[in-house]
Amino acid sequence: MFTLEALVSDAALELTVLVPGPAGALEAPVVWVHNTELPDPSAYLQEKELVLTNGLWLGQVPAAEFVANVKRARAAGIVFGLRAEMPRTPEELIRACAEAGLPLLEISQAVPFTAISHTAAAIYTDQRQRGLIGMVRRGDALATAISRGAGASGVLRVLTKDHDLPLAVVDRMGRLLATTGARLDEEQLRIVAAGLSRRPPALELDLGTGLAALYPVGAVGDIDAALVCLRPLFGLTPAEHEALEQAARFLSLEVAKQQAVQAIEMRFAGELLEMVLSGGRTTEVAERLRAFGVNPAGPLTVCAVALAGAEAGTPHGLAQVIGDFLGGEGVPAVVAGGTQDVVTVLAWNRPEPELSLLAERLVKAVDQRFPGRRAVAGLGGLAPHSAGLRRPLMRSREACRVLRRAPGGPAVRGFAELGTHRLLLGLVDQDTLRAFSHDLLASLRRHDARRGGDLERTVRAFLDHDAQWATTAAALHIHVNTLRNRLAKAAELTGRDVNRTEDRVDLFLALAIDAME
CATH class of the missing domain: 3.30.70.270 (Reverse transcriptase/Diguanylate cyclase domain)
Incomplete structure (x- = not known):
């Protein structure tokens, strides 16, 4: 983009500032120029465009109305072109721009509007050329940093030579891989990791101290980390945004390289286990x-x-x-x-x-x-x-x-x-174990559900207290005879008598399997 100040500083354009507008208006970015003689050009104007006009609309609408229409479209300002029939900018136009806070420039009769267009295009070309040269230079530096093993820290060092930004590289596990000018605590790292786990991943996060922009870093089609800039997206200039995107792409190369090394190490480690097992x-x-x-x-x-x-x-x-x-x-x-x-x-x-x-x-x-x-x-x-x-x-x-x-x-x-029983259970098919446990305990559970009883709880307590009658009764706050009656009913329903060792083992295993699910 260019500015009104840049145009005025070009002596060949012979521009004169009649109304500077509010503070900073002459330094504000202008997207392009728009030549018009319509009384109301607002429908065709883009925001931040510079209006070029010879005032042919003056016979149709007052200057104040034209200025209001231009102001409504949020134009960057007006350049009034002098001509033989109107060698001076009308006072009513100057007054209207001053009241509206809209910059007004005057261009002499000797300079056509096309000169402004050519100057704007030249500025754009120069900016783009400088941007491309900077991108190529930065790309070379980033490639060199990665090829020499500088890692994520090397990428950040290259980036901060051109842009003074608080930066960090955080992976999706919440680990801080590199940082320059940025401090992130554990909670902020967790927030970044959570943002990266979303689908699609977050591009901006509130870290508690303000908004931060995230530039995803991926390898093999997945997002593995992010280049975090502790500035909101709207606070970054186009040049900064472009540089951060470029750095994120190079960080993806670094991540891919690390993953390849880790994959080789993991394969070697897996082969080691196979050798040991053999x-x-x-x-x-x-x-x-x-x-x-x-x-x-x-x-x-x-x-x-x-x-x-x-x-x-x-x-x-x-x-x-x-x-x-x-x-x-x-x-x-x-x-x-x-x-x-x-x-x-x-x-x-x-x-x-x-x-x-x-x-x-x-x-x-x-x-x-x-x-x-x-x-x-x-x-x-x-x-x-x-x-x-x-x-x-x-x-x-x-x-x-x-x-x-x-x-x-x-x-x-x-x-x-x-316990030995846990190791043995670990060797048996889990579906088989679950079926055994369910079949053995189902009758107790149906009885308890229907009668509001405590048979299953009583069997558990009896086994937990090593089949000690008095101790179990005291733990359940019931009489020993009540305990005997309950366990007799449990034996009737399950076919397993707690007084027999093998039946007691079955009940113990069924309850242990149930606890494993």
């Missing part, structure tokens, strides 16, 4: 661990992490969160993501009890990144070296699978800490 190729296992910075000759352990719920699956970014956490703890590890869990092989030279504390902190970190989803971690015990990893690997995954199916249960457990 029970052979111990030399290759040791070499692969060394490649990840893990000493294969020292003590090792395995931790499997997942989100609770039978159908939870492994969310995008879980492996990255775990890797970042362990890196921050200074623990060398190999992280391998799967469809149902993320398995981590860790070098562990500390006392074994500290492993549970580390796993609990890890679970809390995962919970923070995936609010509303409960993380669990299964521990497989220690192996003296890489040749002994198979057993801890299998145990950690089995423990994790049991924890996932126990809502409200512990978040971290070692294989040895789990």
